[in-house]
Amino acid sequence: MARNLEKCLRLVDEDKAITSPGAKVPYYPLVVRKGSGAIIEDVDGNSYIDLLASAGAVNTGHCHPRVVEAIKKQSENLILYTHVYMYHEPIIDLTKELIAITPGQYRKRVFYGLCGSDSNDGAIKMARWATKRSKIIAFIRAYHGSTFGAMSLSGVSLPMVRGMGPLVPEIYHVPFPDPYRTPLPG
Numbered sequence: 483m484a485r486n487l488e489k490c491l492r493l494v495d496e497d498k499a500i501t502s503p504g505a506k507v508p509y510y511p512l513v514v515r516k517g518s519g520a521i522i523e524d525v526d527g528n529s530y531i532d533l534l535a536s537a538g539a540v541n542t543g544h545c546h547p548r549v550v551e552a553i554k555k556q557s558e559n560l561i562l563y564t565h566v567y568m569y570h571e572p573i574i575d576l577t578k579e580l581i582a583i584t585p586g587q588y589r590k591r592v593f594y595g596l597c598g599s600d601s602n603d604g605a606i607k608m609a610r611w612a613t614k615r616s617k618i619i620a621f622i623r624a625y626h627g628s629t630f631g632a633m634s635l636s637g638v639s640l641p642m643v644r645g646m647g648p649l650v651p652e653i654y655h656v657p658f659p660d661p662y663r664t665p666l667p668g
């Protein structure tokens with residue numbers, strides 16, 4: 483039986499008229515109302531298994547009760563925090579935790595990015611600073627984000643890149659070393 487997507491399709495049309503076209507990859511008219519664990523529900527009441535875990539950002543599942551509880555608790559104390567101007571104990575605790583669970587026994591420092599793109603820009607800066615070399619290799623078809631550094635790394639053709647150059651220099655795109663998914667014919 484075909485799914486009813488009436489409200490989803492209407493909202494997708496509304497969204498298209500007012501949202502930047504570079505900001506979405508519209509595979510399917512999925513307008514999410516809520517999520518719980520691995521299941522997400524759209525505004526027409528259809529359920530889906532989120533095999534992508536929202537691009538890996540919700541590996542504990544959608545709205546895990548402990549995550550919801552932690553967000554509620556934190557929002558009662560402090561919502562906005564700018565690490566440049568002040569310190570905050572829960573961040574220090576989180577940093578210690580991250581250092582403890584990441585592999586390797588050496589002195590570690592943590593950098594908090596605002597999103598994946600910001601983290602990749604941070605990686606470019608750190609790699610160039612640490613090696614004193616500027617050339618970077620990125621893979622064709624890999625997506626790294628939407629900030630200037632991250633979109634310069636991204637080897638995919640997206641409207642968000644076209645006509646916005648020059649991009650960050652000295653980034654070279656190479657095929658992924660996988661003989662089954664080579665971009666070359668044959």
Ligand SMILES: Cc1ncc(COP(=O)(O)O)c(C=O)c1O
Nearest residue numbers: 537597598599600625626627628
């Ligand atoms: C592999 C990968 N890297 C980077 C990003 C960029 O992350 P963000 O959208 O949080 O900036 C994404 C986002 O989809 C991604 O899938």
